[in-house]
Amino acid sequence: MMLKLDGVSKVYRVGAFGGRELKAVSDVSFEVGEGEVVSLIGESGSGKSTIGRMILRLASISSGTITFDGRDITSIKDRKEYYRQVQGVFQDPFSCYNPVFRADRVFSMIKEQYFPRVGADEWRKRVAAALESVRLDPGNVLGKYPHQLSGGQLQRMLIARAVLLDIRLLVADEIISMLDASTRIDVLNLLADLRARGLGILFVTHDLSLGNYVSDRTVVLRHGKIVEMGRTDLVFGNPVHPYTRSLLASVPRLHTKWADVATGDDVPCAYHEAPRDSRTRPGLAEVEAGHWVACAGCAASGIEEKKIKEKA
């Protein structure tokens, strides 16, 4: 596996004197392989963006390890070497550009840092090719200031920037959520193109339908913990964890009125019902091949947890 998270946690110190601890991510383990799209789904505050930032080394890891090609990423001294293979695109395209400079500065920054020896003409050709690969007209976007371009154009330029580097893993953190519905599908299809080139993509989102549309595997997070993960068709086709079920049930559907949506409350805990030897990952039971689920109460508040344990 190209990228592997093993028991990764992130703890923030909060309160006036840093006396209290806030566990944003606890004990998360999953993998992203080459040419694979893994979507990380969770509500606001579930720690999904923090995981993305830890993979990009923008946030420190409190415990656990993240390995890339078998190497612990914190042991890679040369950050440039790592960033040459792993890049990120963030949620808000407008704030990714320094408002004082032209938008194409993101390309010249890459050239300056990684390709100082490439000639100006050759580089211009490469930039044009990268822009065309994200279906942008170079003449339309080069030499403009960020406020003169649309969110979709800016977001695609950021993807083009990653393409210039020939990366192997892209962390796409909510890259669709700030875009218009009409440009969403273009950007999604771009990701499919990238996957076809063999890139691994970690697609961080809160939107279930997007996750379902693009990904091979899905990881559902709640309160910093994995509640369910596995092949996307299994997780979405046969959700086992009550949280995943309620998430799926909360997606508005055509032909169904709000009131008709049933909330499945009394579901037995799949983790405790599954045989002991199926607990192949810490805290997760493999309910079918390639489909893991956590205890129904583990990610819930204390009282619920007790209730479910009593039942089991």
Next chain:
Amino acid sequence: MSEASPEAQPRTPTARREALHFALRNRKLVVGTIIIGVFLVAAVFGPMTIDHKPTDYVGPPMTPPSSEFWFGTTTFGQDVFAQFLYGLRSTFLVGALGGVLAAAVGMVVGFVAGYRGGWVDELLNMLTNIVLVLPALVVLLIVNAYLGVRSIGVQALFIGLTSWPWAARAIRAQTFSLRSRDFVDLARLSGVRTPKIILREIAPNMSSYLFLTFILLFGSAILIAASLDFIGLGPTDSVSLGLMLNNAARWSALQLGMWWWFIPPGAGITAIVGALYVMNVGLDEVFNPKLREM
């Protein structure tokens, strides 16, 4: 531009030309620059045109402005115009040296504290607060009085070392809010090193702010120097605008109606500091595309 960016060469001149395009059309900036320029030229080249020392007794005492003595003479027959030109020179010198030093210290402390955060921030913040609560003028008085340092350079040094804290605090706060912006993360993802991120991502976003800081420090250095001079703690080996005011007050120029003795230095200080402020407002509009009106 550093040596690592030969490819940025074709871009830079166009960006510079564009800034110039807006700069030349900004009336505030042009007016402020002209005023500062005129005074600067007078300060640099003016003293060369005068063949006597500013403290020499060259004419009849207490004469109002005339064609021979443009700004009149003092009670002792010293040429006020000559004193004014030499005074301008030391005013610019003390403002530039003190302002540059204070701005440099303030920027380094502010940027490092704001960008690094953590214990570095705590430490630098403590230092800033300590210097901030020192009554700077009193310290300057004591230092000046006891050490007997009476040269413009030393005066500028002490002014610079005591007036940086508020600049450091303001820059730290700005840096704090800018460092969490996505474009800083993007620069880090591009492998850009920390000093370069501060210089080329964070600083340009507050360039007008940094210039404002420098202008305020420049102006306040001039004012602090003038106050020191006025109460008699100025340089003994040269003339300054503050020293002229001090002499005018000591010899009752106001009561004797010798307006030509105190108006030029007072107006000079006011014009320089005022022009710097006007320049800054204009530059803000040039640097920040959002403030441009055209």
